[in-house]
Amino acid sequence: MSDSVFYKTFERHAHAQGLKGHATHYCPGCGHGLVHKFLAEAIDELGIQNRTVAISPVGCSVFMYYYLDVGNTQAAHGRAPAVAIGHKVANPESIVVSYQGDGDLASIGLAEIVSAAQLGIPLSVVFVNNAIYGMTGGQMAPTTLMDMKTSTSPWGRDRLTGQPMKMAELIAQLDGSVYVERVALYDAKQRTRAKKAIRKALQMQVENRGFAFVEVLSECPTHLKLTPQEAENWVRDQMVPIFPLGVKKELEAEPWFHMNKPNFDPQTLLQQIEAAAEASERFSPGFPAHLHPEDISLKLAGSGGDGAQTAAMLITRAAINEGFDSTHIPSYGPESRGGTSYADVHVAKTEVLSPASPNPHVLIAFNAPSLAKFGPAVQRGGAVIYDSSVISEPPKLDAGVKMYGVPFTQIALDLGKLLVKNIVALGALQAATNIFPADTFLTAIRSALAHKCSLIPLNEEAFKWGQKAVADVNGR
Amino acid sequence: MEQTQAKTRERPKPFVLPEYCKGCGRCIEACPKHCIQLGTEINPESGLVPVIIDLEICNGCGLCYMACPEPYGLEKALVELMPDVEELDRHAYFGDSKPERPQPQPIPDTAVPLPKMEPLVTKGSYASAIGALLAGCRHFFGYPITPSTEGAELMAKLLPKLDGVFLQAVSEVATVNLMYGCGGAGLPCMTFTSSPGFSLMLEGVSYMIGAELPGVFVNVMRGGPGLGNIGPEQADIKLACRGLGHGNTHAITLAPSSPQEMLDLTMLSFQLAFKYRNPVVILADGYLGQMTGRVTLPDHLIRPGIPEWAVYGDEMHRGNLICSIQLSEPDLEQHNLHLNKKYQQMIANEQRADLYYCEDAEILIVAANTPSRMAKGAVQTLREQGVRAGLFRPVTIWPFPIEALRPLLSQVERIIVVEASNGQLEDELRLALSHAEATNVPRIEHVRHFGGVLPQQQEIIDKVASSEMLMA
Numbered sequence: 001m002s003d004s005v006f007y008k009t010f011e012r013h014a015h016a017q018g019l020k021g022h023a024t025h026y027c028p029g030c031g032h033g034l035v036h037k038f039l040a041e042a043i044d045e046l047g048i049q050n051r052t053v054a055i056s057p058v059g060c061s062v063f064m065y066y067y068l069d070v071g072n073t074q075a076a077h078g079r080a081p082a083v084a085i086g087h088k089v090a091n092p093e094s095i096v097v098s099y100q101g102d103g104d105l106a107s108i109g110l111a112e113i114v115s116a117a118q119l120g121i122p123l124s125v126v127f128v129n130n131a132i133y134g135m136t137g138g139q140m141a142p143t144t145l146m147d148m149k150t151s152t153s154p155w156g157r158d159r160l161t162g163q164p165m166k167m168a169e170l171i172a173q174l175d176g177s178v179y180v181e182r183v184a185l186y187d188a189k190q191r192t193r194a195k196k197a198i199r200k201a202l203q204m205q206v207e208n209r210g211f212a213f214v215e216v217l218s219e220c221p222t223h224l225k226l227t228p229q230e231a232e233n234w235v236r237d238q239m240v241p242i243f244p245l246g247v248k249k250e251l252e253a254e255p256w257f258h259m260n261k262p263n264f265d266p267q268t269l270l271q272q273i274e275a276a277a278e279a280s281e282r283f284s285p286g287f288p289a290h291l292h293p294e295d296i297s298l299k300l301a302g303s304g305g306d307g308a309q310t311a312a313m314l315i316t317r318a319a320i321n322e323g324f325d326s327t328h329i330p331s332y333g334p335e336s337r338g339g340t341s342y343a344d345v346h347v348a349k350t351e352v353l354s355p356a357s358p359n360p361h362v363l364i365a366f367n368a369p370s371l372a373k374f375g376p377a378v379q380r381g382g383a384v385i386y387d388s389s390v391i392s393e394p395p396k397l398d399a400g401v402k403m404y405g406v407p408f409t410q411i412a413l414d415l416g417k418l419l420v421k422n423i424v425a426l427g428a429l430q431a432a433t434n435i436f437p438a439d440t441f442l443t444a445i446r447s448a449l450a451h452k453c454s455l456i457p458l459n460e461e462a463f464k465w466g467q468k469a470v471a472d473v474n475g476r
Numbered sequence: 477m478e479q480t481q482a483k484t485r486e487r488p489k490p491f492v493l494p495e496y497c498k499g500c501g502r503c504i505e506a507c508p509k510h511c512i513q514l515g516t517e518i519n520p521e522s523g524l525v526p527v528i529i530d531l532e533i534c535n536g537c538g539l540c541y542m543a544c545p546e547p548y549g550l551e552k553a554l555v556e557l558m559p560d561v562e563e564l565d566r567h568a569y570f571g572d573s574k575p576e577r578p579q580p581q582p583i584p585d586t587a588v589p590l591p592k593m594e595p596l597v598t599k600g601s602y603a604s605a606i607g608a609l610l611a612g613c614r615h616f617f618g619y620p621i622t623p624s625t626e627g628a629e630l631m632a633k634l635l636p637k638l639d640g641v642f643l644q645a646v647s648e649v650a651t652v653n654l655m656y657g658c659g660g661a662g663l664p665c666m667t668f669t670s671s672p673g674f675s676l677m678l679e680g681v682s683y684m685i686g687a688e689l690p691g692v693f694v695n696v697m698r699g700g701p702g703l704g705n706i707g708p709e710q711a712d713i714k715l716a717c718r719g720l721g722h723g724n725t726h727a728i729t730l731a732p733s734s735p736q737e738m739l740d741l742t743m744l745s746f747q748l749a750f751k752y753r754n755p756v757v758i759l760a761d762g763y764l765g766q767m768t769g770r771v772t773l774p775d776h777l778i779r780p781g782i783p784e785w786a787v788y789g790d791e792m793h794r795g796n797l798i799c800s801i802q803l804s805e806p807d808l809e810q811h812n813l814h815l816n817k818k819y820q821q822m823i824a825n826e827q828r829a830d831l832y833y834c835e836d837a838e839i840l841i842v843a844a845n846t847p848s849r850m851a852k853g854a855v856q857t858l859r860e861q862g863v864r865a866g867l868f869r870p871v872t873i874w875p876f877p878i879e880a881l882r883p884l885l886s887q888v889e890r891i892i893v894v895e896a897s898n899g900q901l902e903d904e905l906r907l908a909l910s911h912a913e914a915t916n917v918p919r920i921e922h923v924r925h926f927g928g929v930l931p932q933q934q935e936i937i938d939k940v941a942s943s944e945m946l947m948a
Contacts, residue, residue: 019496029545032545071790073798079656082653087661094790262639353933354932358932358933
C-alpha cells in the first residue's frame with residue numbers, strides 16, 4: 001500500500017459494495033483521479049492530513065469525499081470557495097482545499113471564486129478544467145473551446161454562445177491571490193508539474209501566505225468521445241494553445257494570516273455593548289399621569305436631518321432611566337438626508353402595548369407639512385410644539401389642543417449650531433408638558449454625548465433656551 | 477554502473493490489481509520502457525480490460541504509477557516482495573474496512589455567569605446582535621440590506637473587539653454558504669437579512685437542512701413582492717414555514733414582538749439550532765428591527781463547545797462528513813425519515829405562545845410581531861369596554877403553537893387574525909387546526925395590511941365591534 005491519504009476502503013462509495021470499496025466512480029482515463037492522487041500525496045507529504053478540510057463541489061468530483069481521508073464537506077454548486085472560507089475562519093489552523101470543476105467554478109460560482117481570490121484569505125483552490133460538463137452529460141462549459149460540439153452547442157460553440165473563459169489569468173489579476181499556475185496531465189512532465197503545483201498551493205496556505213489557485217487542464221474521454229490517449233493529445237493540441245500552461249502569478253508573500261481565538265470574557269462583552277452596572281439617577285416623582293394615566297403617545301415629525309429620531313431616542317432613554325417602559329419607532333424615506341422622518345414614541349407606566357402613535361398626546365413638528373399632516377390627529381387635551389421659525393401660520397386645530405410655537409431653528413442658529421434644534425425642541429417639550437423633570441432629559445443628553453463631551457455645554461444651553469421659549473410663550 | 481543496477485533493483489515496481497484497473501492505458505503512454513500494454517482478457521469482476529505489465533525491463537521509475545488515475549489500480553512493491561496478485565488476500569491487503577479511530581466526543585457549551593446589569597436602551601436589530609454575542613456567536617456573515625443592516629453594522633463594530641469574524645459576503649448566496657462552512661465546522665454563526673435577501677439564501681438553507689447544520693437567520697421582513705419597499709411586512713411567513721428551499725424542509729421559526737424578545741429569542745435560536753442540528757429562522761418585521769426599547773440582559777453568556785459531528789479540521793473530527801447528497805434512493809428516503817422525525821420532535825417540544833387575557837376570551841385575536849402589539853393595545857381597550865377579547869400570540873410560527881390554542885377553542889366564538897400579509901399567518905393557523913383535527917373551529921376573520929402599512933389598534937377594535945353588530 002502506498003503512502004497517501006486515500007481511505008483504505010471507500011466506505012462511502014455505495015457502502016463499499018463489490019469493487020466500489022477500492023475503485024473510484026470516475027470513467028476510465030478521467031483526469032480527476034490523477035488530481036485526487038496528487039492532492040492526496042501532497043497532503044501526506046506536508047503532514048497535514050488531520051488539519052485538512054476538503055470541499056467537494058458539484059460535478060463529477062462531487063464524491064471526492066468518498067476517497068480522501070480528511071475532514072470532508074460537500075458544497076452546493078459553485079459555492080465551494082464560500083464554504084471553504086466559512087471553514088477557514090471557523091478554524092484558522094485548518095487547511096482548506098476547495099476543489100472545483102469548470103461549470104462549478106467558472107460559471108455558476110464566478111462571484112464566489114472571484115471574491116475569494118480578491119479577499120485573499122489563505123485557501124488552496126484546485127480547478128479542474130476539462131472544457132465540458134461531465135456529470136450532467138457533456139453540455140457546454142464556460143471553458144468549452146470555439147467550434148467545439150457539445151450537447152448544448154450541437155453546431156459548435158460560436159460567438160453567440162461565448163468564448164472560453166481563462167480563469168487562471170483572471171484570478172492572477174486579483175489582489176488576494178499569491179500563487180496561480182495552470183498545469184496539465186497529458187504527459188509525465190506535465191504530471192510532475194501538476195503535482196508540484198498542487199503541493200505548492202497547499203504549502204502557501206500552511207505558511208499562511210495567501211490564496212493559491214491551480215488550474216489543471218484535464219481529460220474527459222467520455223464526453224470528448226475520445227480514447228484516454230486521444231484525450232491526452234486533445235488537451236495538449238487543442239486546449240493548451242487557448243489555455244497556456246505555466247505560472248501566472250507568484251508573489252514573495254510574507255506570512256500574514258493570523259486570527260486570535262474568539263473572546264468570551266463577560267467583562268469584555270459587557271463593556272463592548274456599553275452595559276451599565278449602575279442605574280442612572282432618577283429625578284421624576286412618578287409617572288407623568290397628568291398626560292395620560294398609563295401610556296403617553298408622542299410623535300416627532302420633520303425632514304431627515306432635523307434630528308427628530310435623535311430627540312425621540314433621548315425621550316425613550318430618559319423614560320427608561322426613570323423606570324418606565326418606552327418604545328421608539330422611526331419611519332423615514334430611503335434618503336439619508338432631506339426625506340421625511342417621523343418618530344413614534346410611547347412612554348408607559350408598566351408596559352407599552354401598541355408602539356405606534358396614530359393619535360399622539362404630543363406632537364413635535366419641525367416643518368409645516370408635518371404639522372399639517374399630523375396636527376389634526378393629536379388627541380384633545382394634547383399639545384403641539386412646532387418650529388415657529390419655519391411655520392409662520394399654523395393650521396387651526398381642535399381648541400382642546402395646546403399650541404406652542406417655539407423658534408427651534410432660530411434659537412439653534414443663534415447658538416451657532418443648527419444641529420441642536422432638536423435639543424431646543426426637547427427643552428420646549430419639557431417646559432410645555434413637564435413629562436419629566438429637566439434633569440431627566442439633561443442626564444439622558446449627557447449620557448448620549450459621553451463620547452463627545454465637548455458638545456455637552458452647547459446642548460445643555462440649547463435645552464434651556466427651548467424651555468425658556470415656552471415659558472415666554474406661556475407668560476405672554 | 478553496478479551501483480545504478482543495485483539502486484534499480486531496490487526500487488519498488490508496479491503490479492496491477494486487475495479488478496481495480498479500468499484499462500484506460502494512461503500508464504502505457506507514460507512508461508518510457510514500453511513495459512505495459514493493453515490486456516486482452518476481460519476482468520470478470522469489473523467487466524473492463526486491465527493492462528498487463530512486463531517487469532522484465534522495468535526500472536521502477538514510477539511514471540506509470542503517477543499516470544494511473546485510480547488510487548488502487550497500480551500498486552508498488554519491491555521485487556522480492558512482489559505478491560502473486562491472483563493469490564493475494566484482498567481483505568488482508570487493504571485491512572479492516574472501517575478505519576480504527578476514536579469516536580469524536582462532544583465538547584459541551586459552558587454557561588458563564590453575568591453580573592446584574594441595568595437594562596439596555598437599544599433597538600431590535602441591535603438587541604438581536606447582542607443576543608447572538610451572548611449565545612456565543614463570534615462568526616457573522618452577511619450582505620447589507622435595509623431594514624436589517626443595523627444588526628450587521630453592530631456585529632461589524634463589536635466582533636473584531638471580541639476576536640470574532642465579521643465577513644461581508646459578495647451576496648446572500650455566498651452568505652448562506654459561508655454559514656454552511658462555519659456551521660459545518662461546528663461553530664455558532666448567523667446572518668441578518670431582509671426579504672429579498674432571504675429569498676436568495678433559500679437554496680443554501682435547504683442544503684443546511686439536508687446536511688443538518690445549525691445557523692441562525694434573522695429576517696427583518698420588508699414589503700414585497702419584488703423590490704417592494706423597506707416598510708414592515710410579514711409576508712415571508714410562507715417562505716419560512718412552507719418554502720425553505722427545495723426538498724422536505726422545515727425550520728423552527730420564531731416571531732419576536734419587542735426588542736427584549738429580539739435578544740431572548742436570538743439566544744434561544746442558537747440553542748435550538750444546535751439541539752436539532754437545523755437552521756432556525758427569526759422573522760422580525762421592519763418596525764421591530766428599528767424599534768428602540770428596554771432590554772434586560774440575561775444572567776449568563778455561552779462559551780460554545782464543538783459538537784462531535786463537526787468538520788473542524790483537526791484530528792478528532794477527521795472522520796466526519798458534512799453533505800446533503802445521498803445517491804441511493806433508499807438511503808435518501810431514510811435520511812428524509814430521519815429529518816421528518818426531527819420535525820416531529822420540534823412540533824412536539826418547541827411550540828411557544830404568549831397568551832394575553834385568553835382564559836375567558838370569546839373573541840381571540842391572533843397576531844405576531846409588531847401587529848401583535850397593536851392587537852395587545854386593542855385587547856386592553858376592548859376589555860375596558862367589557863368585551864371578552866384576548867390575544868393569542870404565536871412565538872413560534874412554525875411549529876404553530878396549536879396545543880396552547882386547542883383548549884381555548886371551546887369557549888372562543890370568533891378568531892380575528894391580524895397581520896401584515898395576505899393571510900400567511902392565517903394559513904398557518906388553519907393548517908395547524910386542520911392537522912389537529914379540531915372540530916369546534918370558530919369563525920375566522922381577519923384584519924390585513926400590506927406594503928409597509930401595519931394594522932392599527934383602532935381598526936382592530938372596529939373590526940371586533942363591526943362584527944359584533946353584525947351578529948346582533
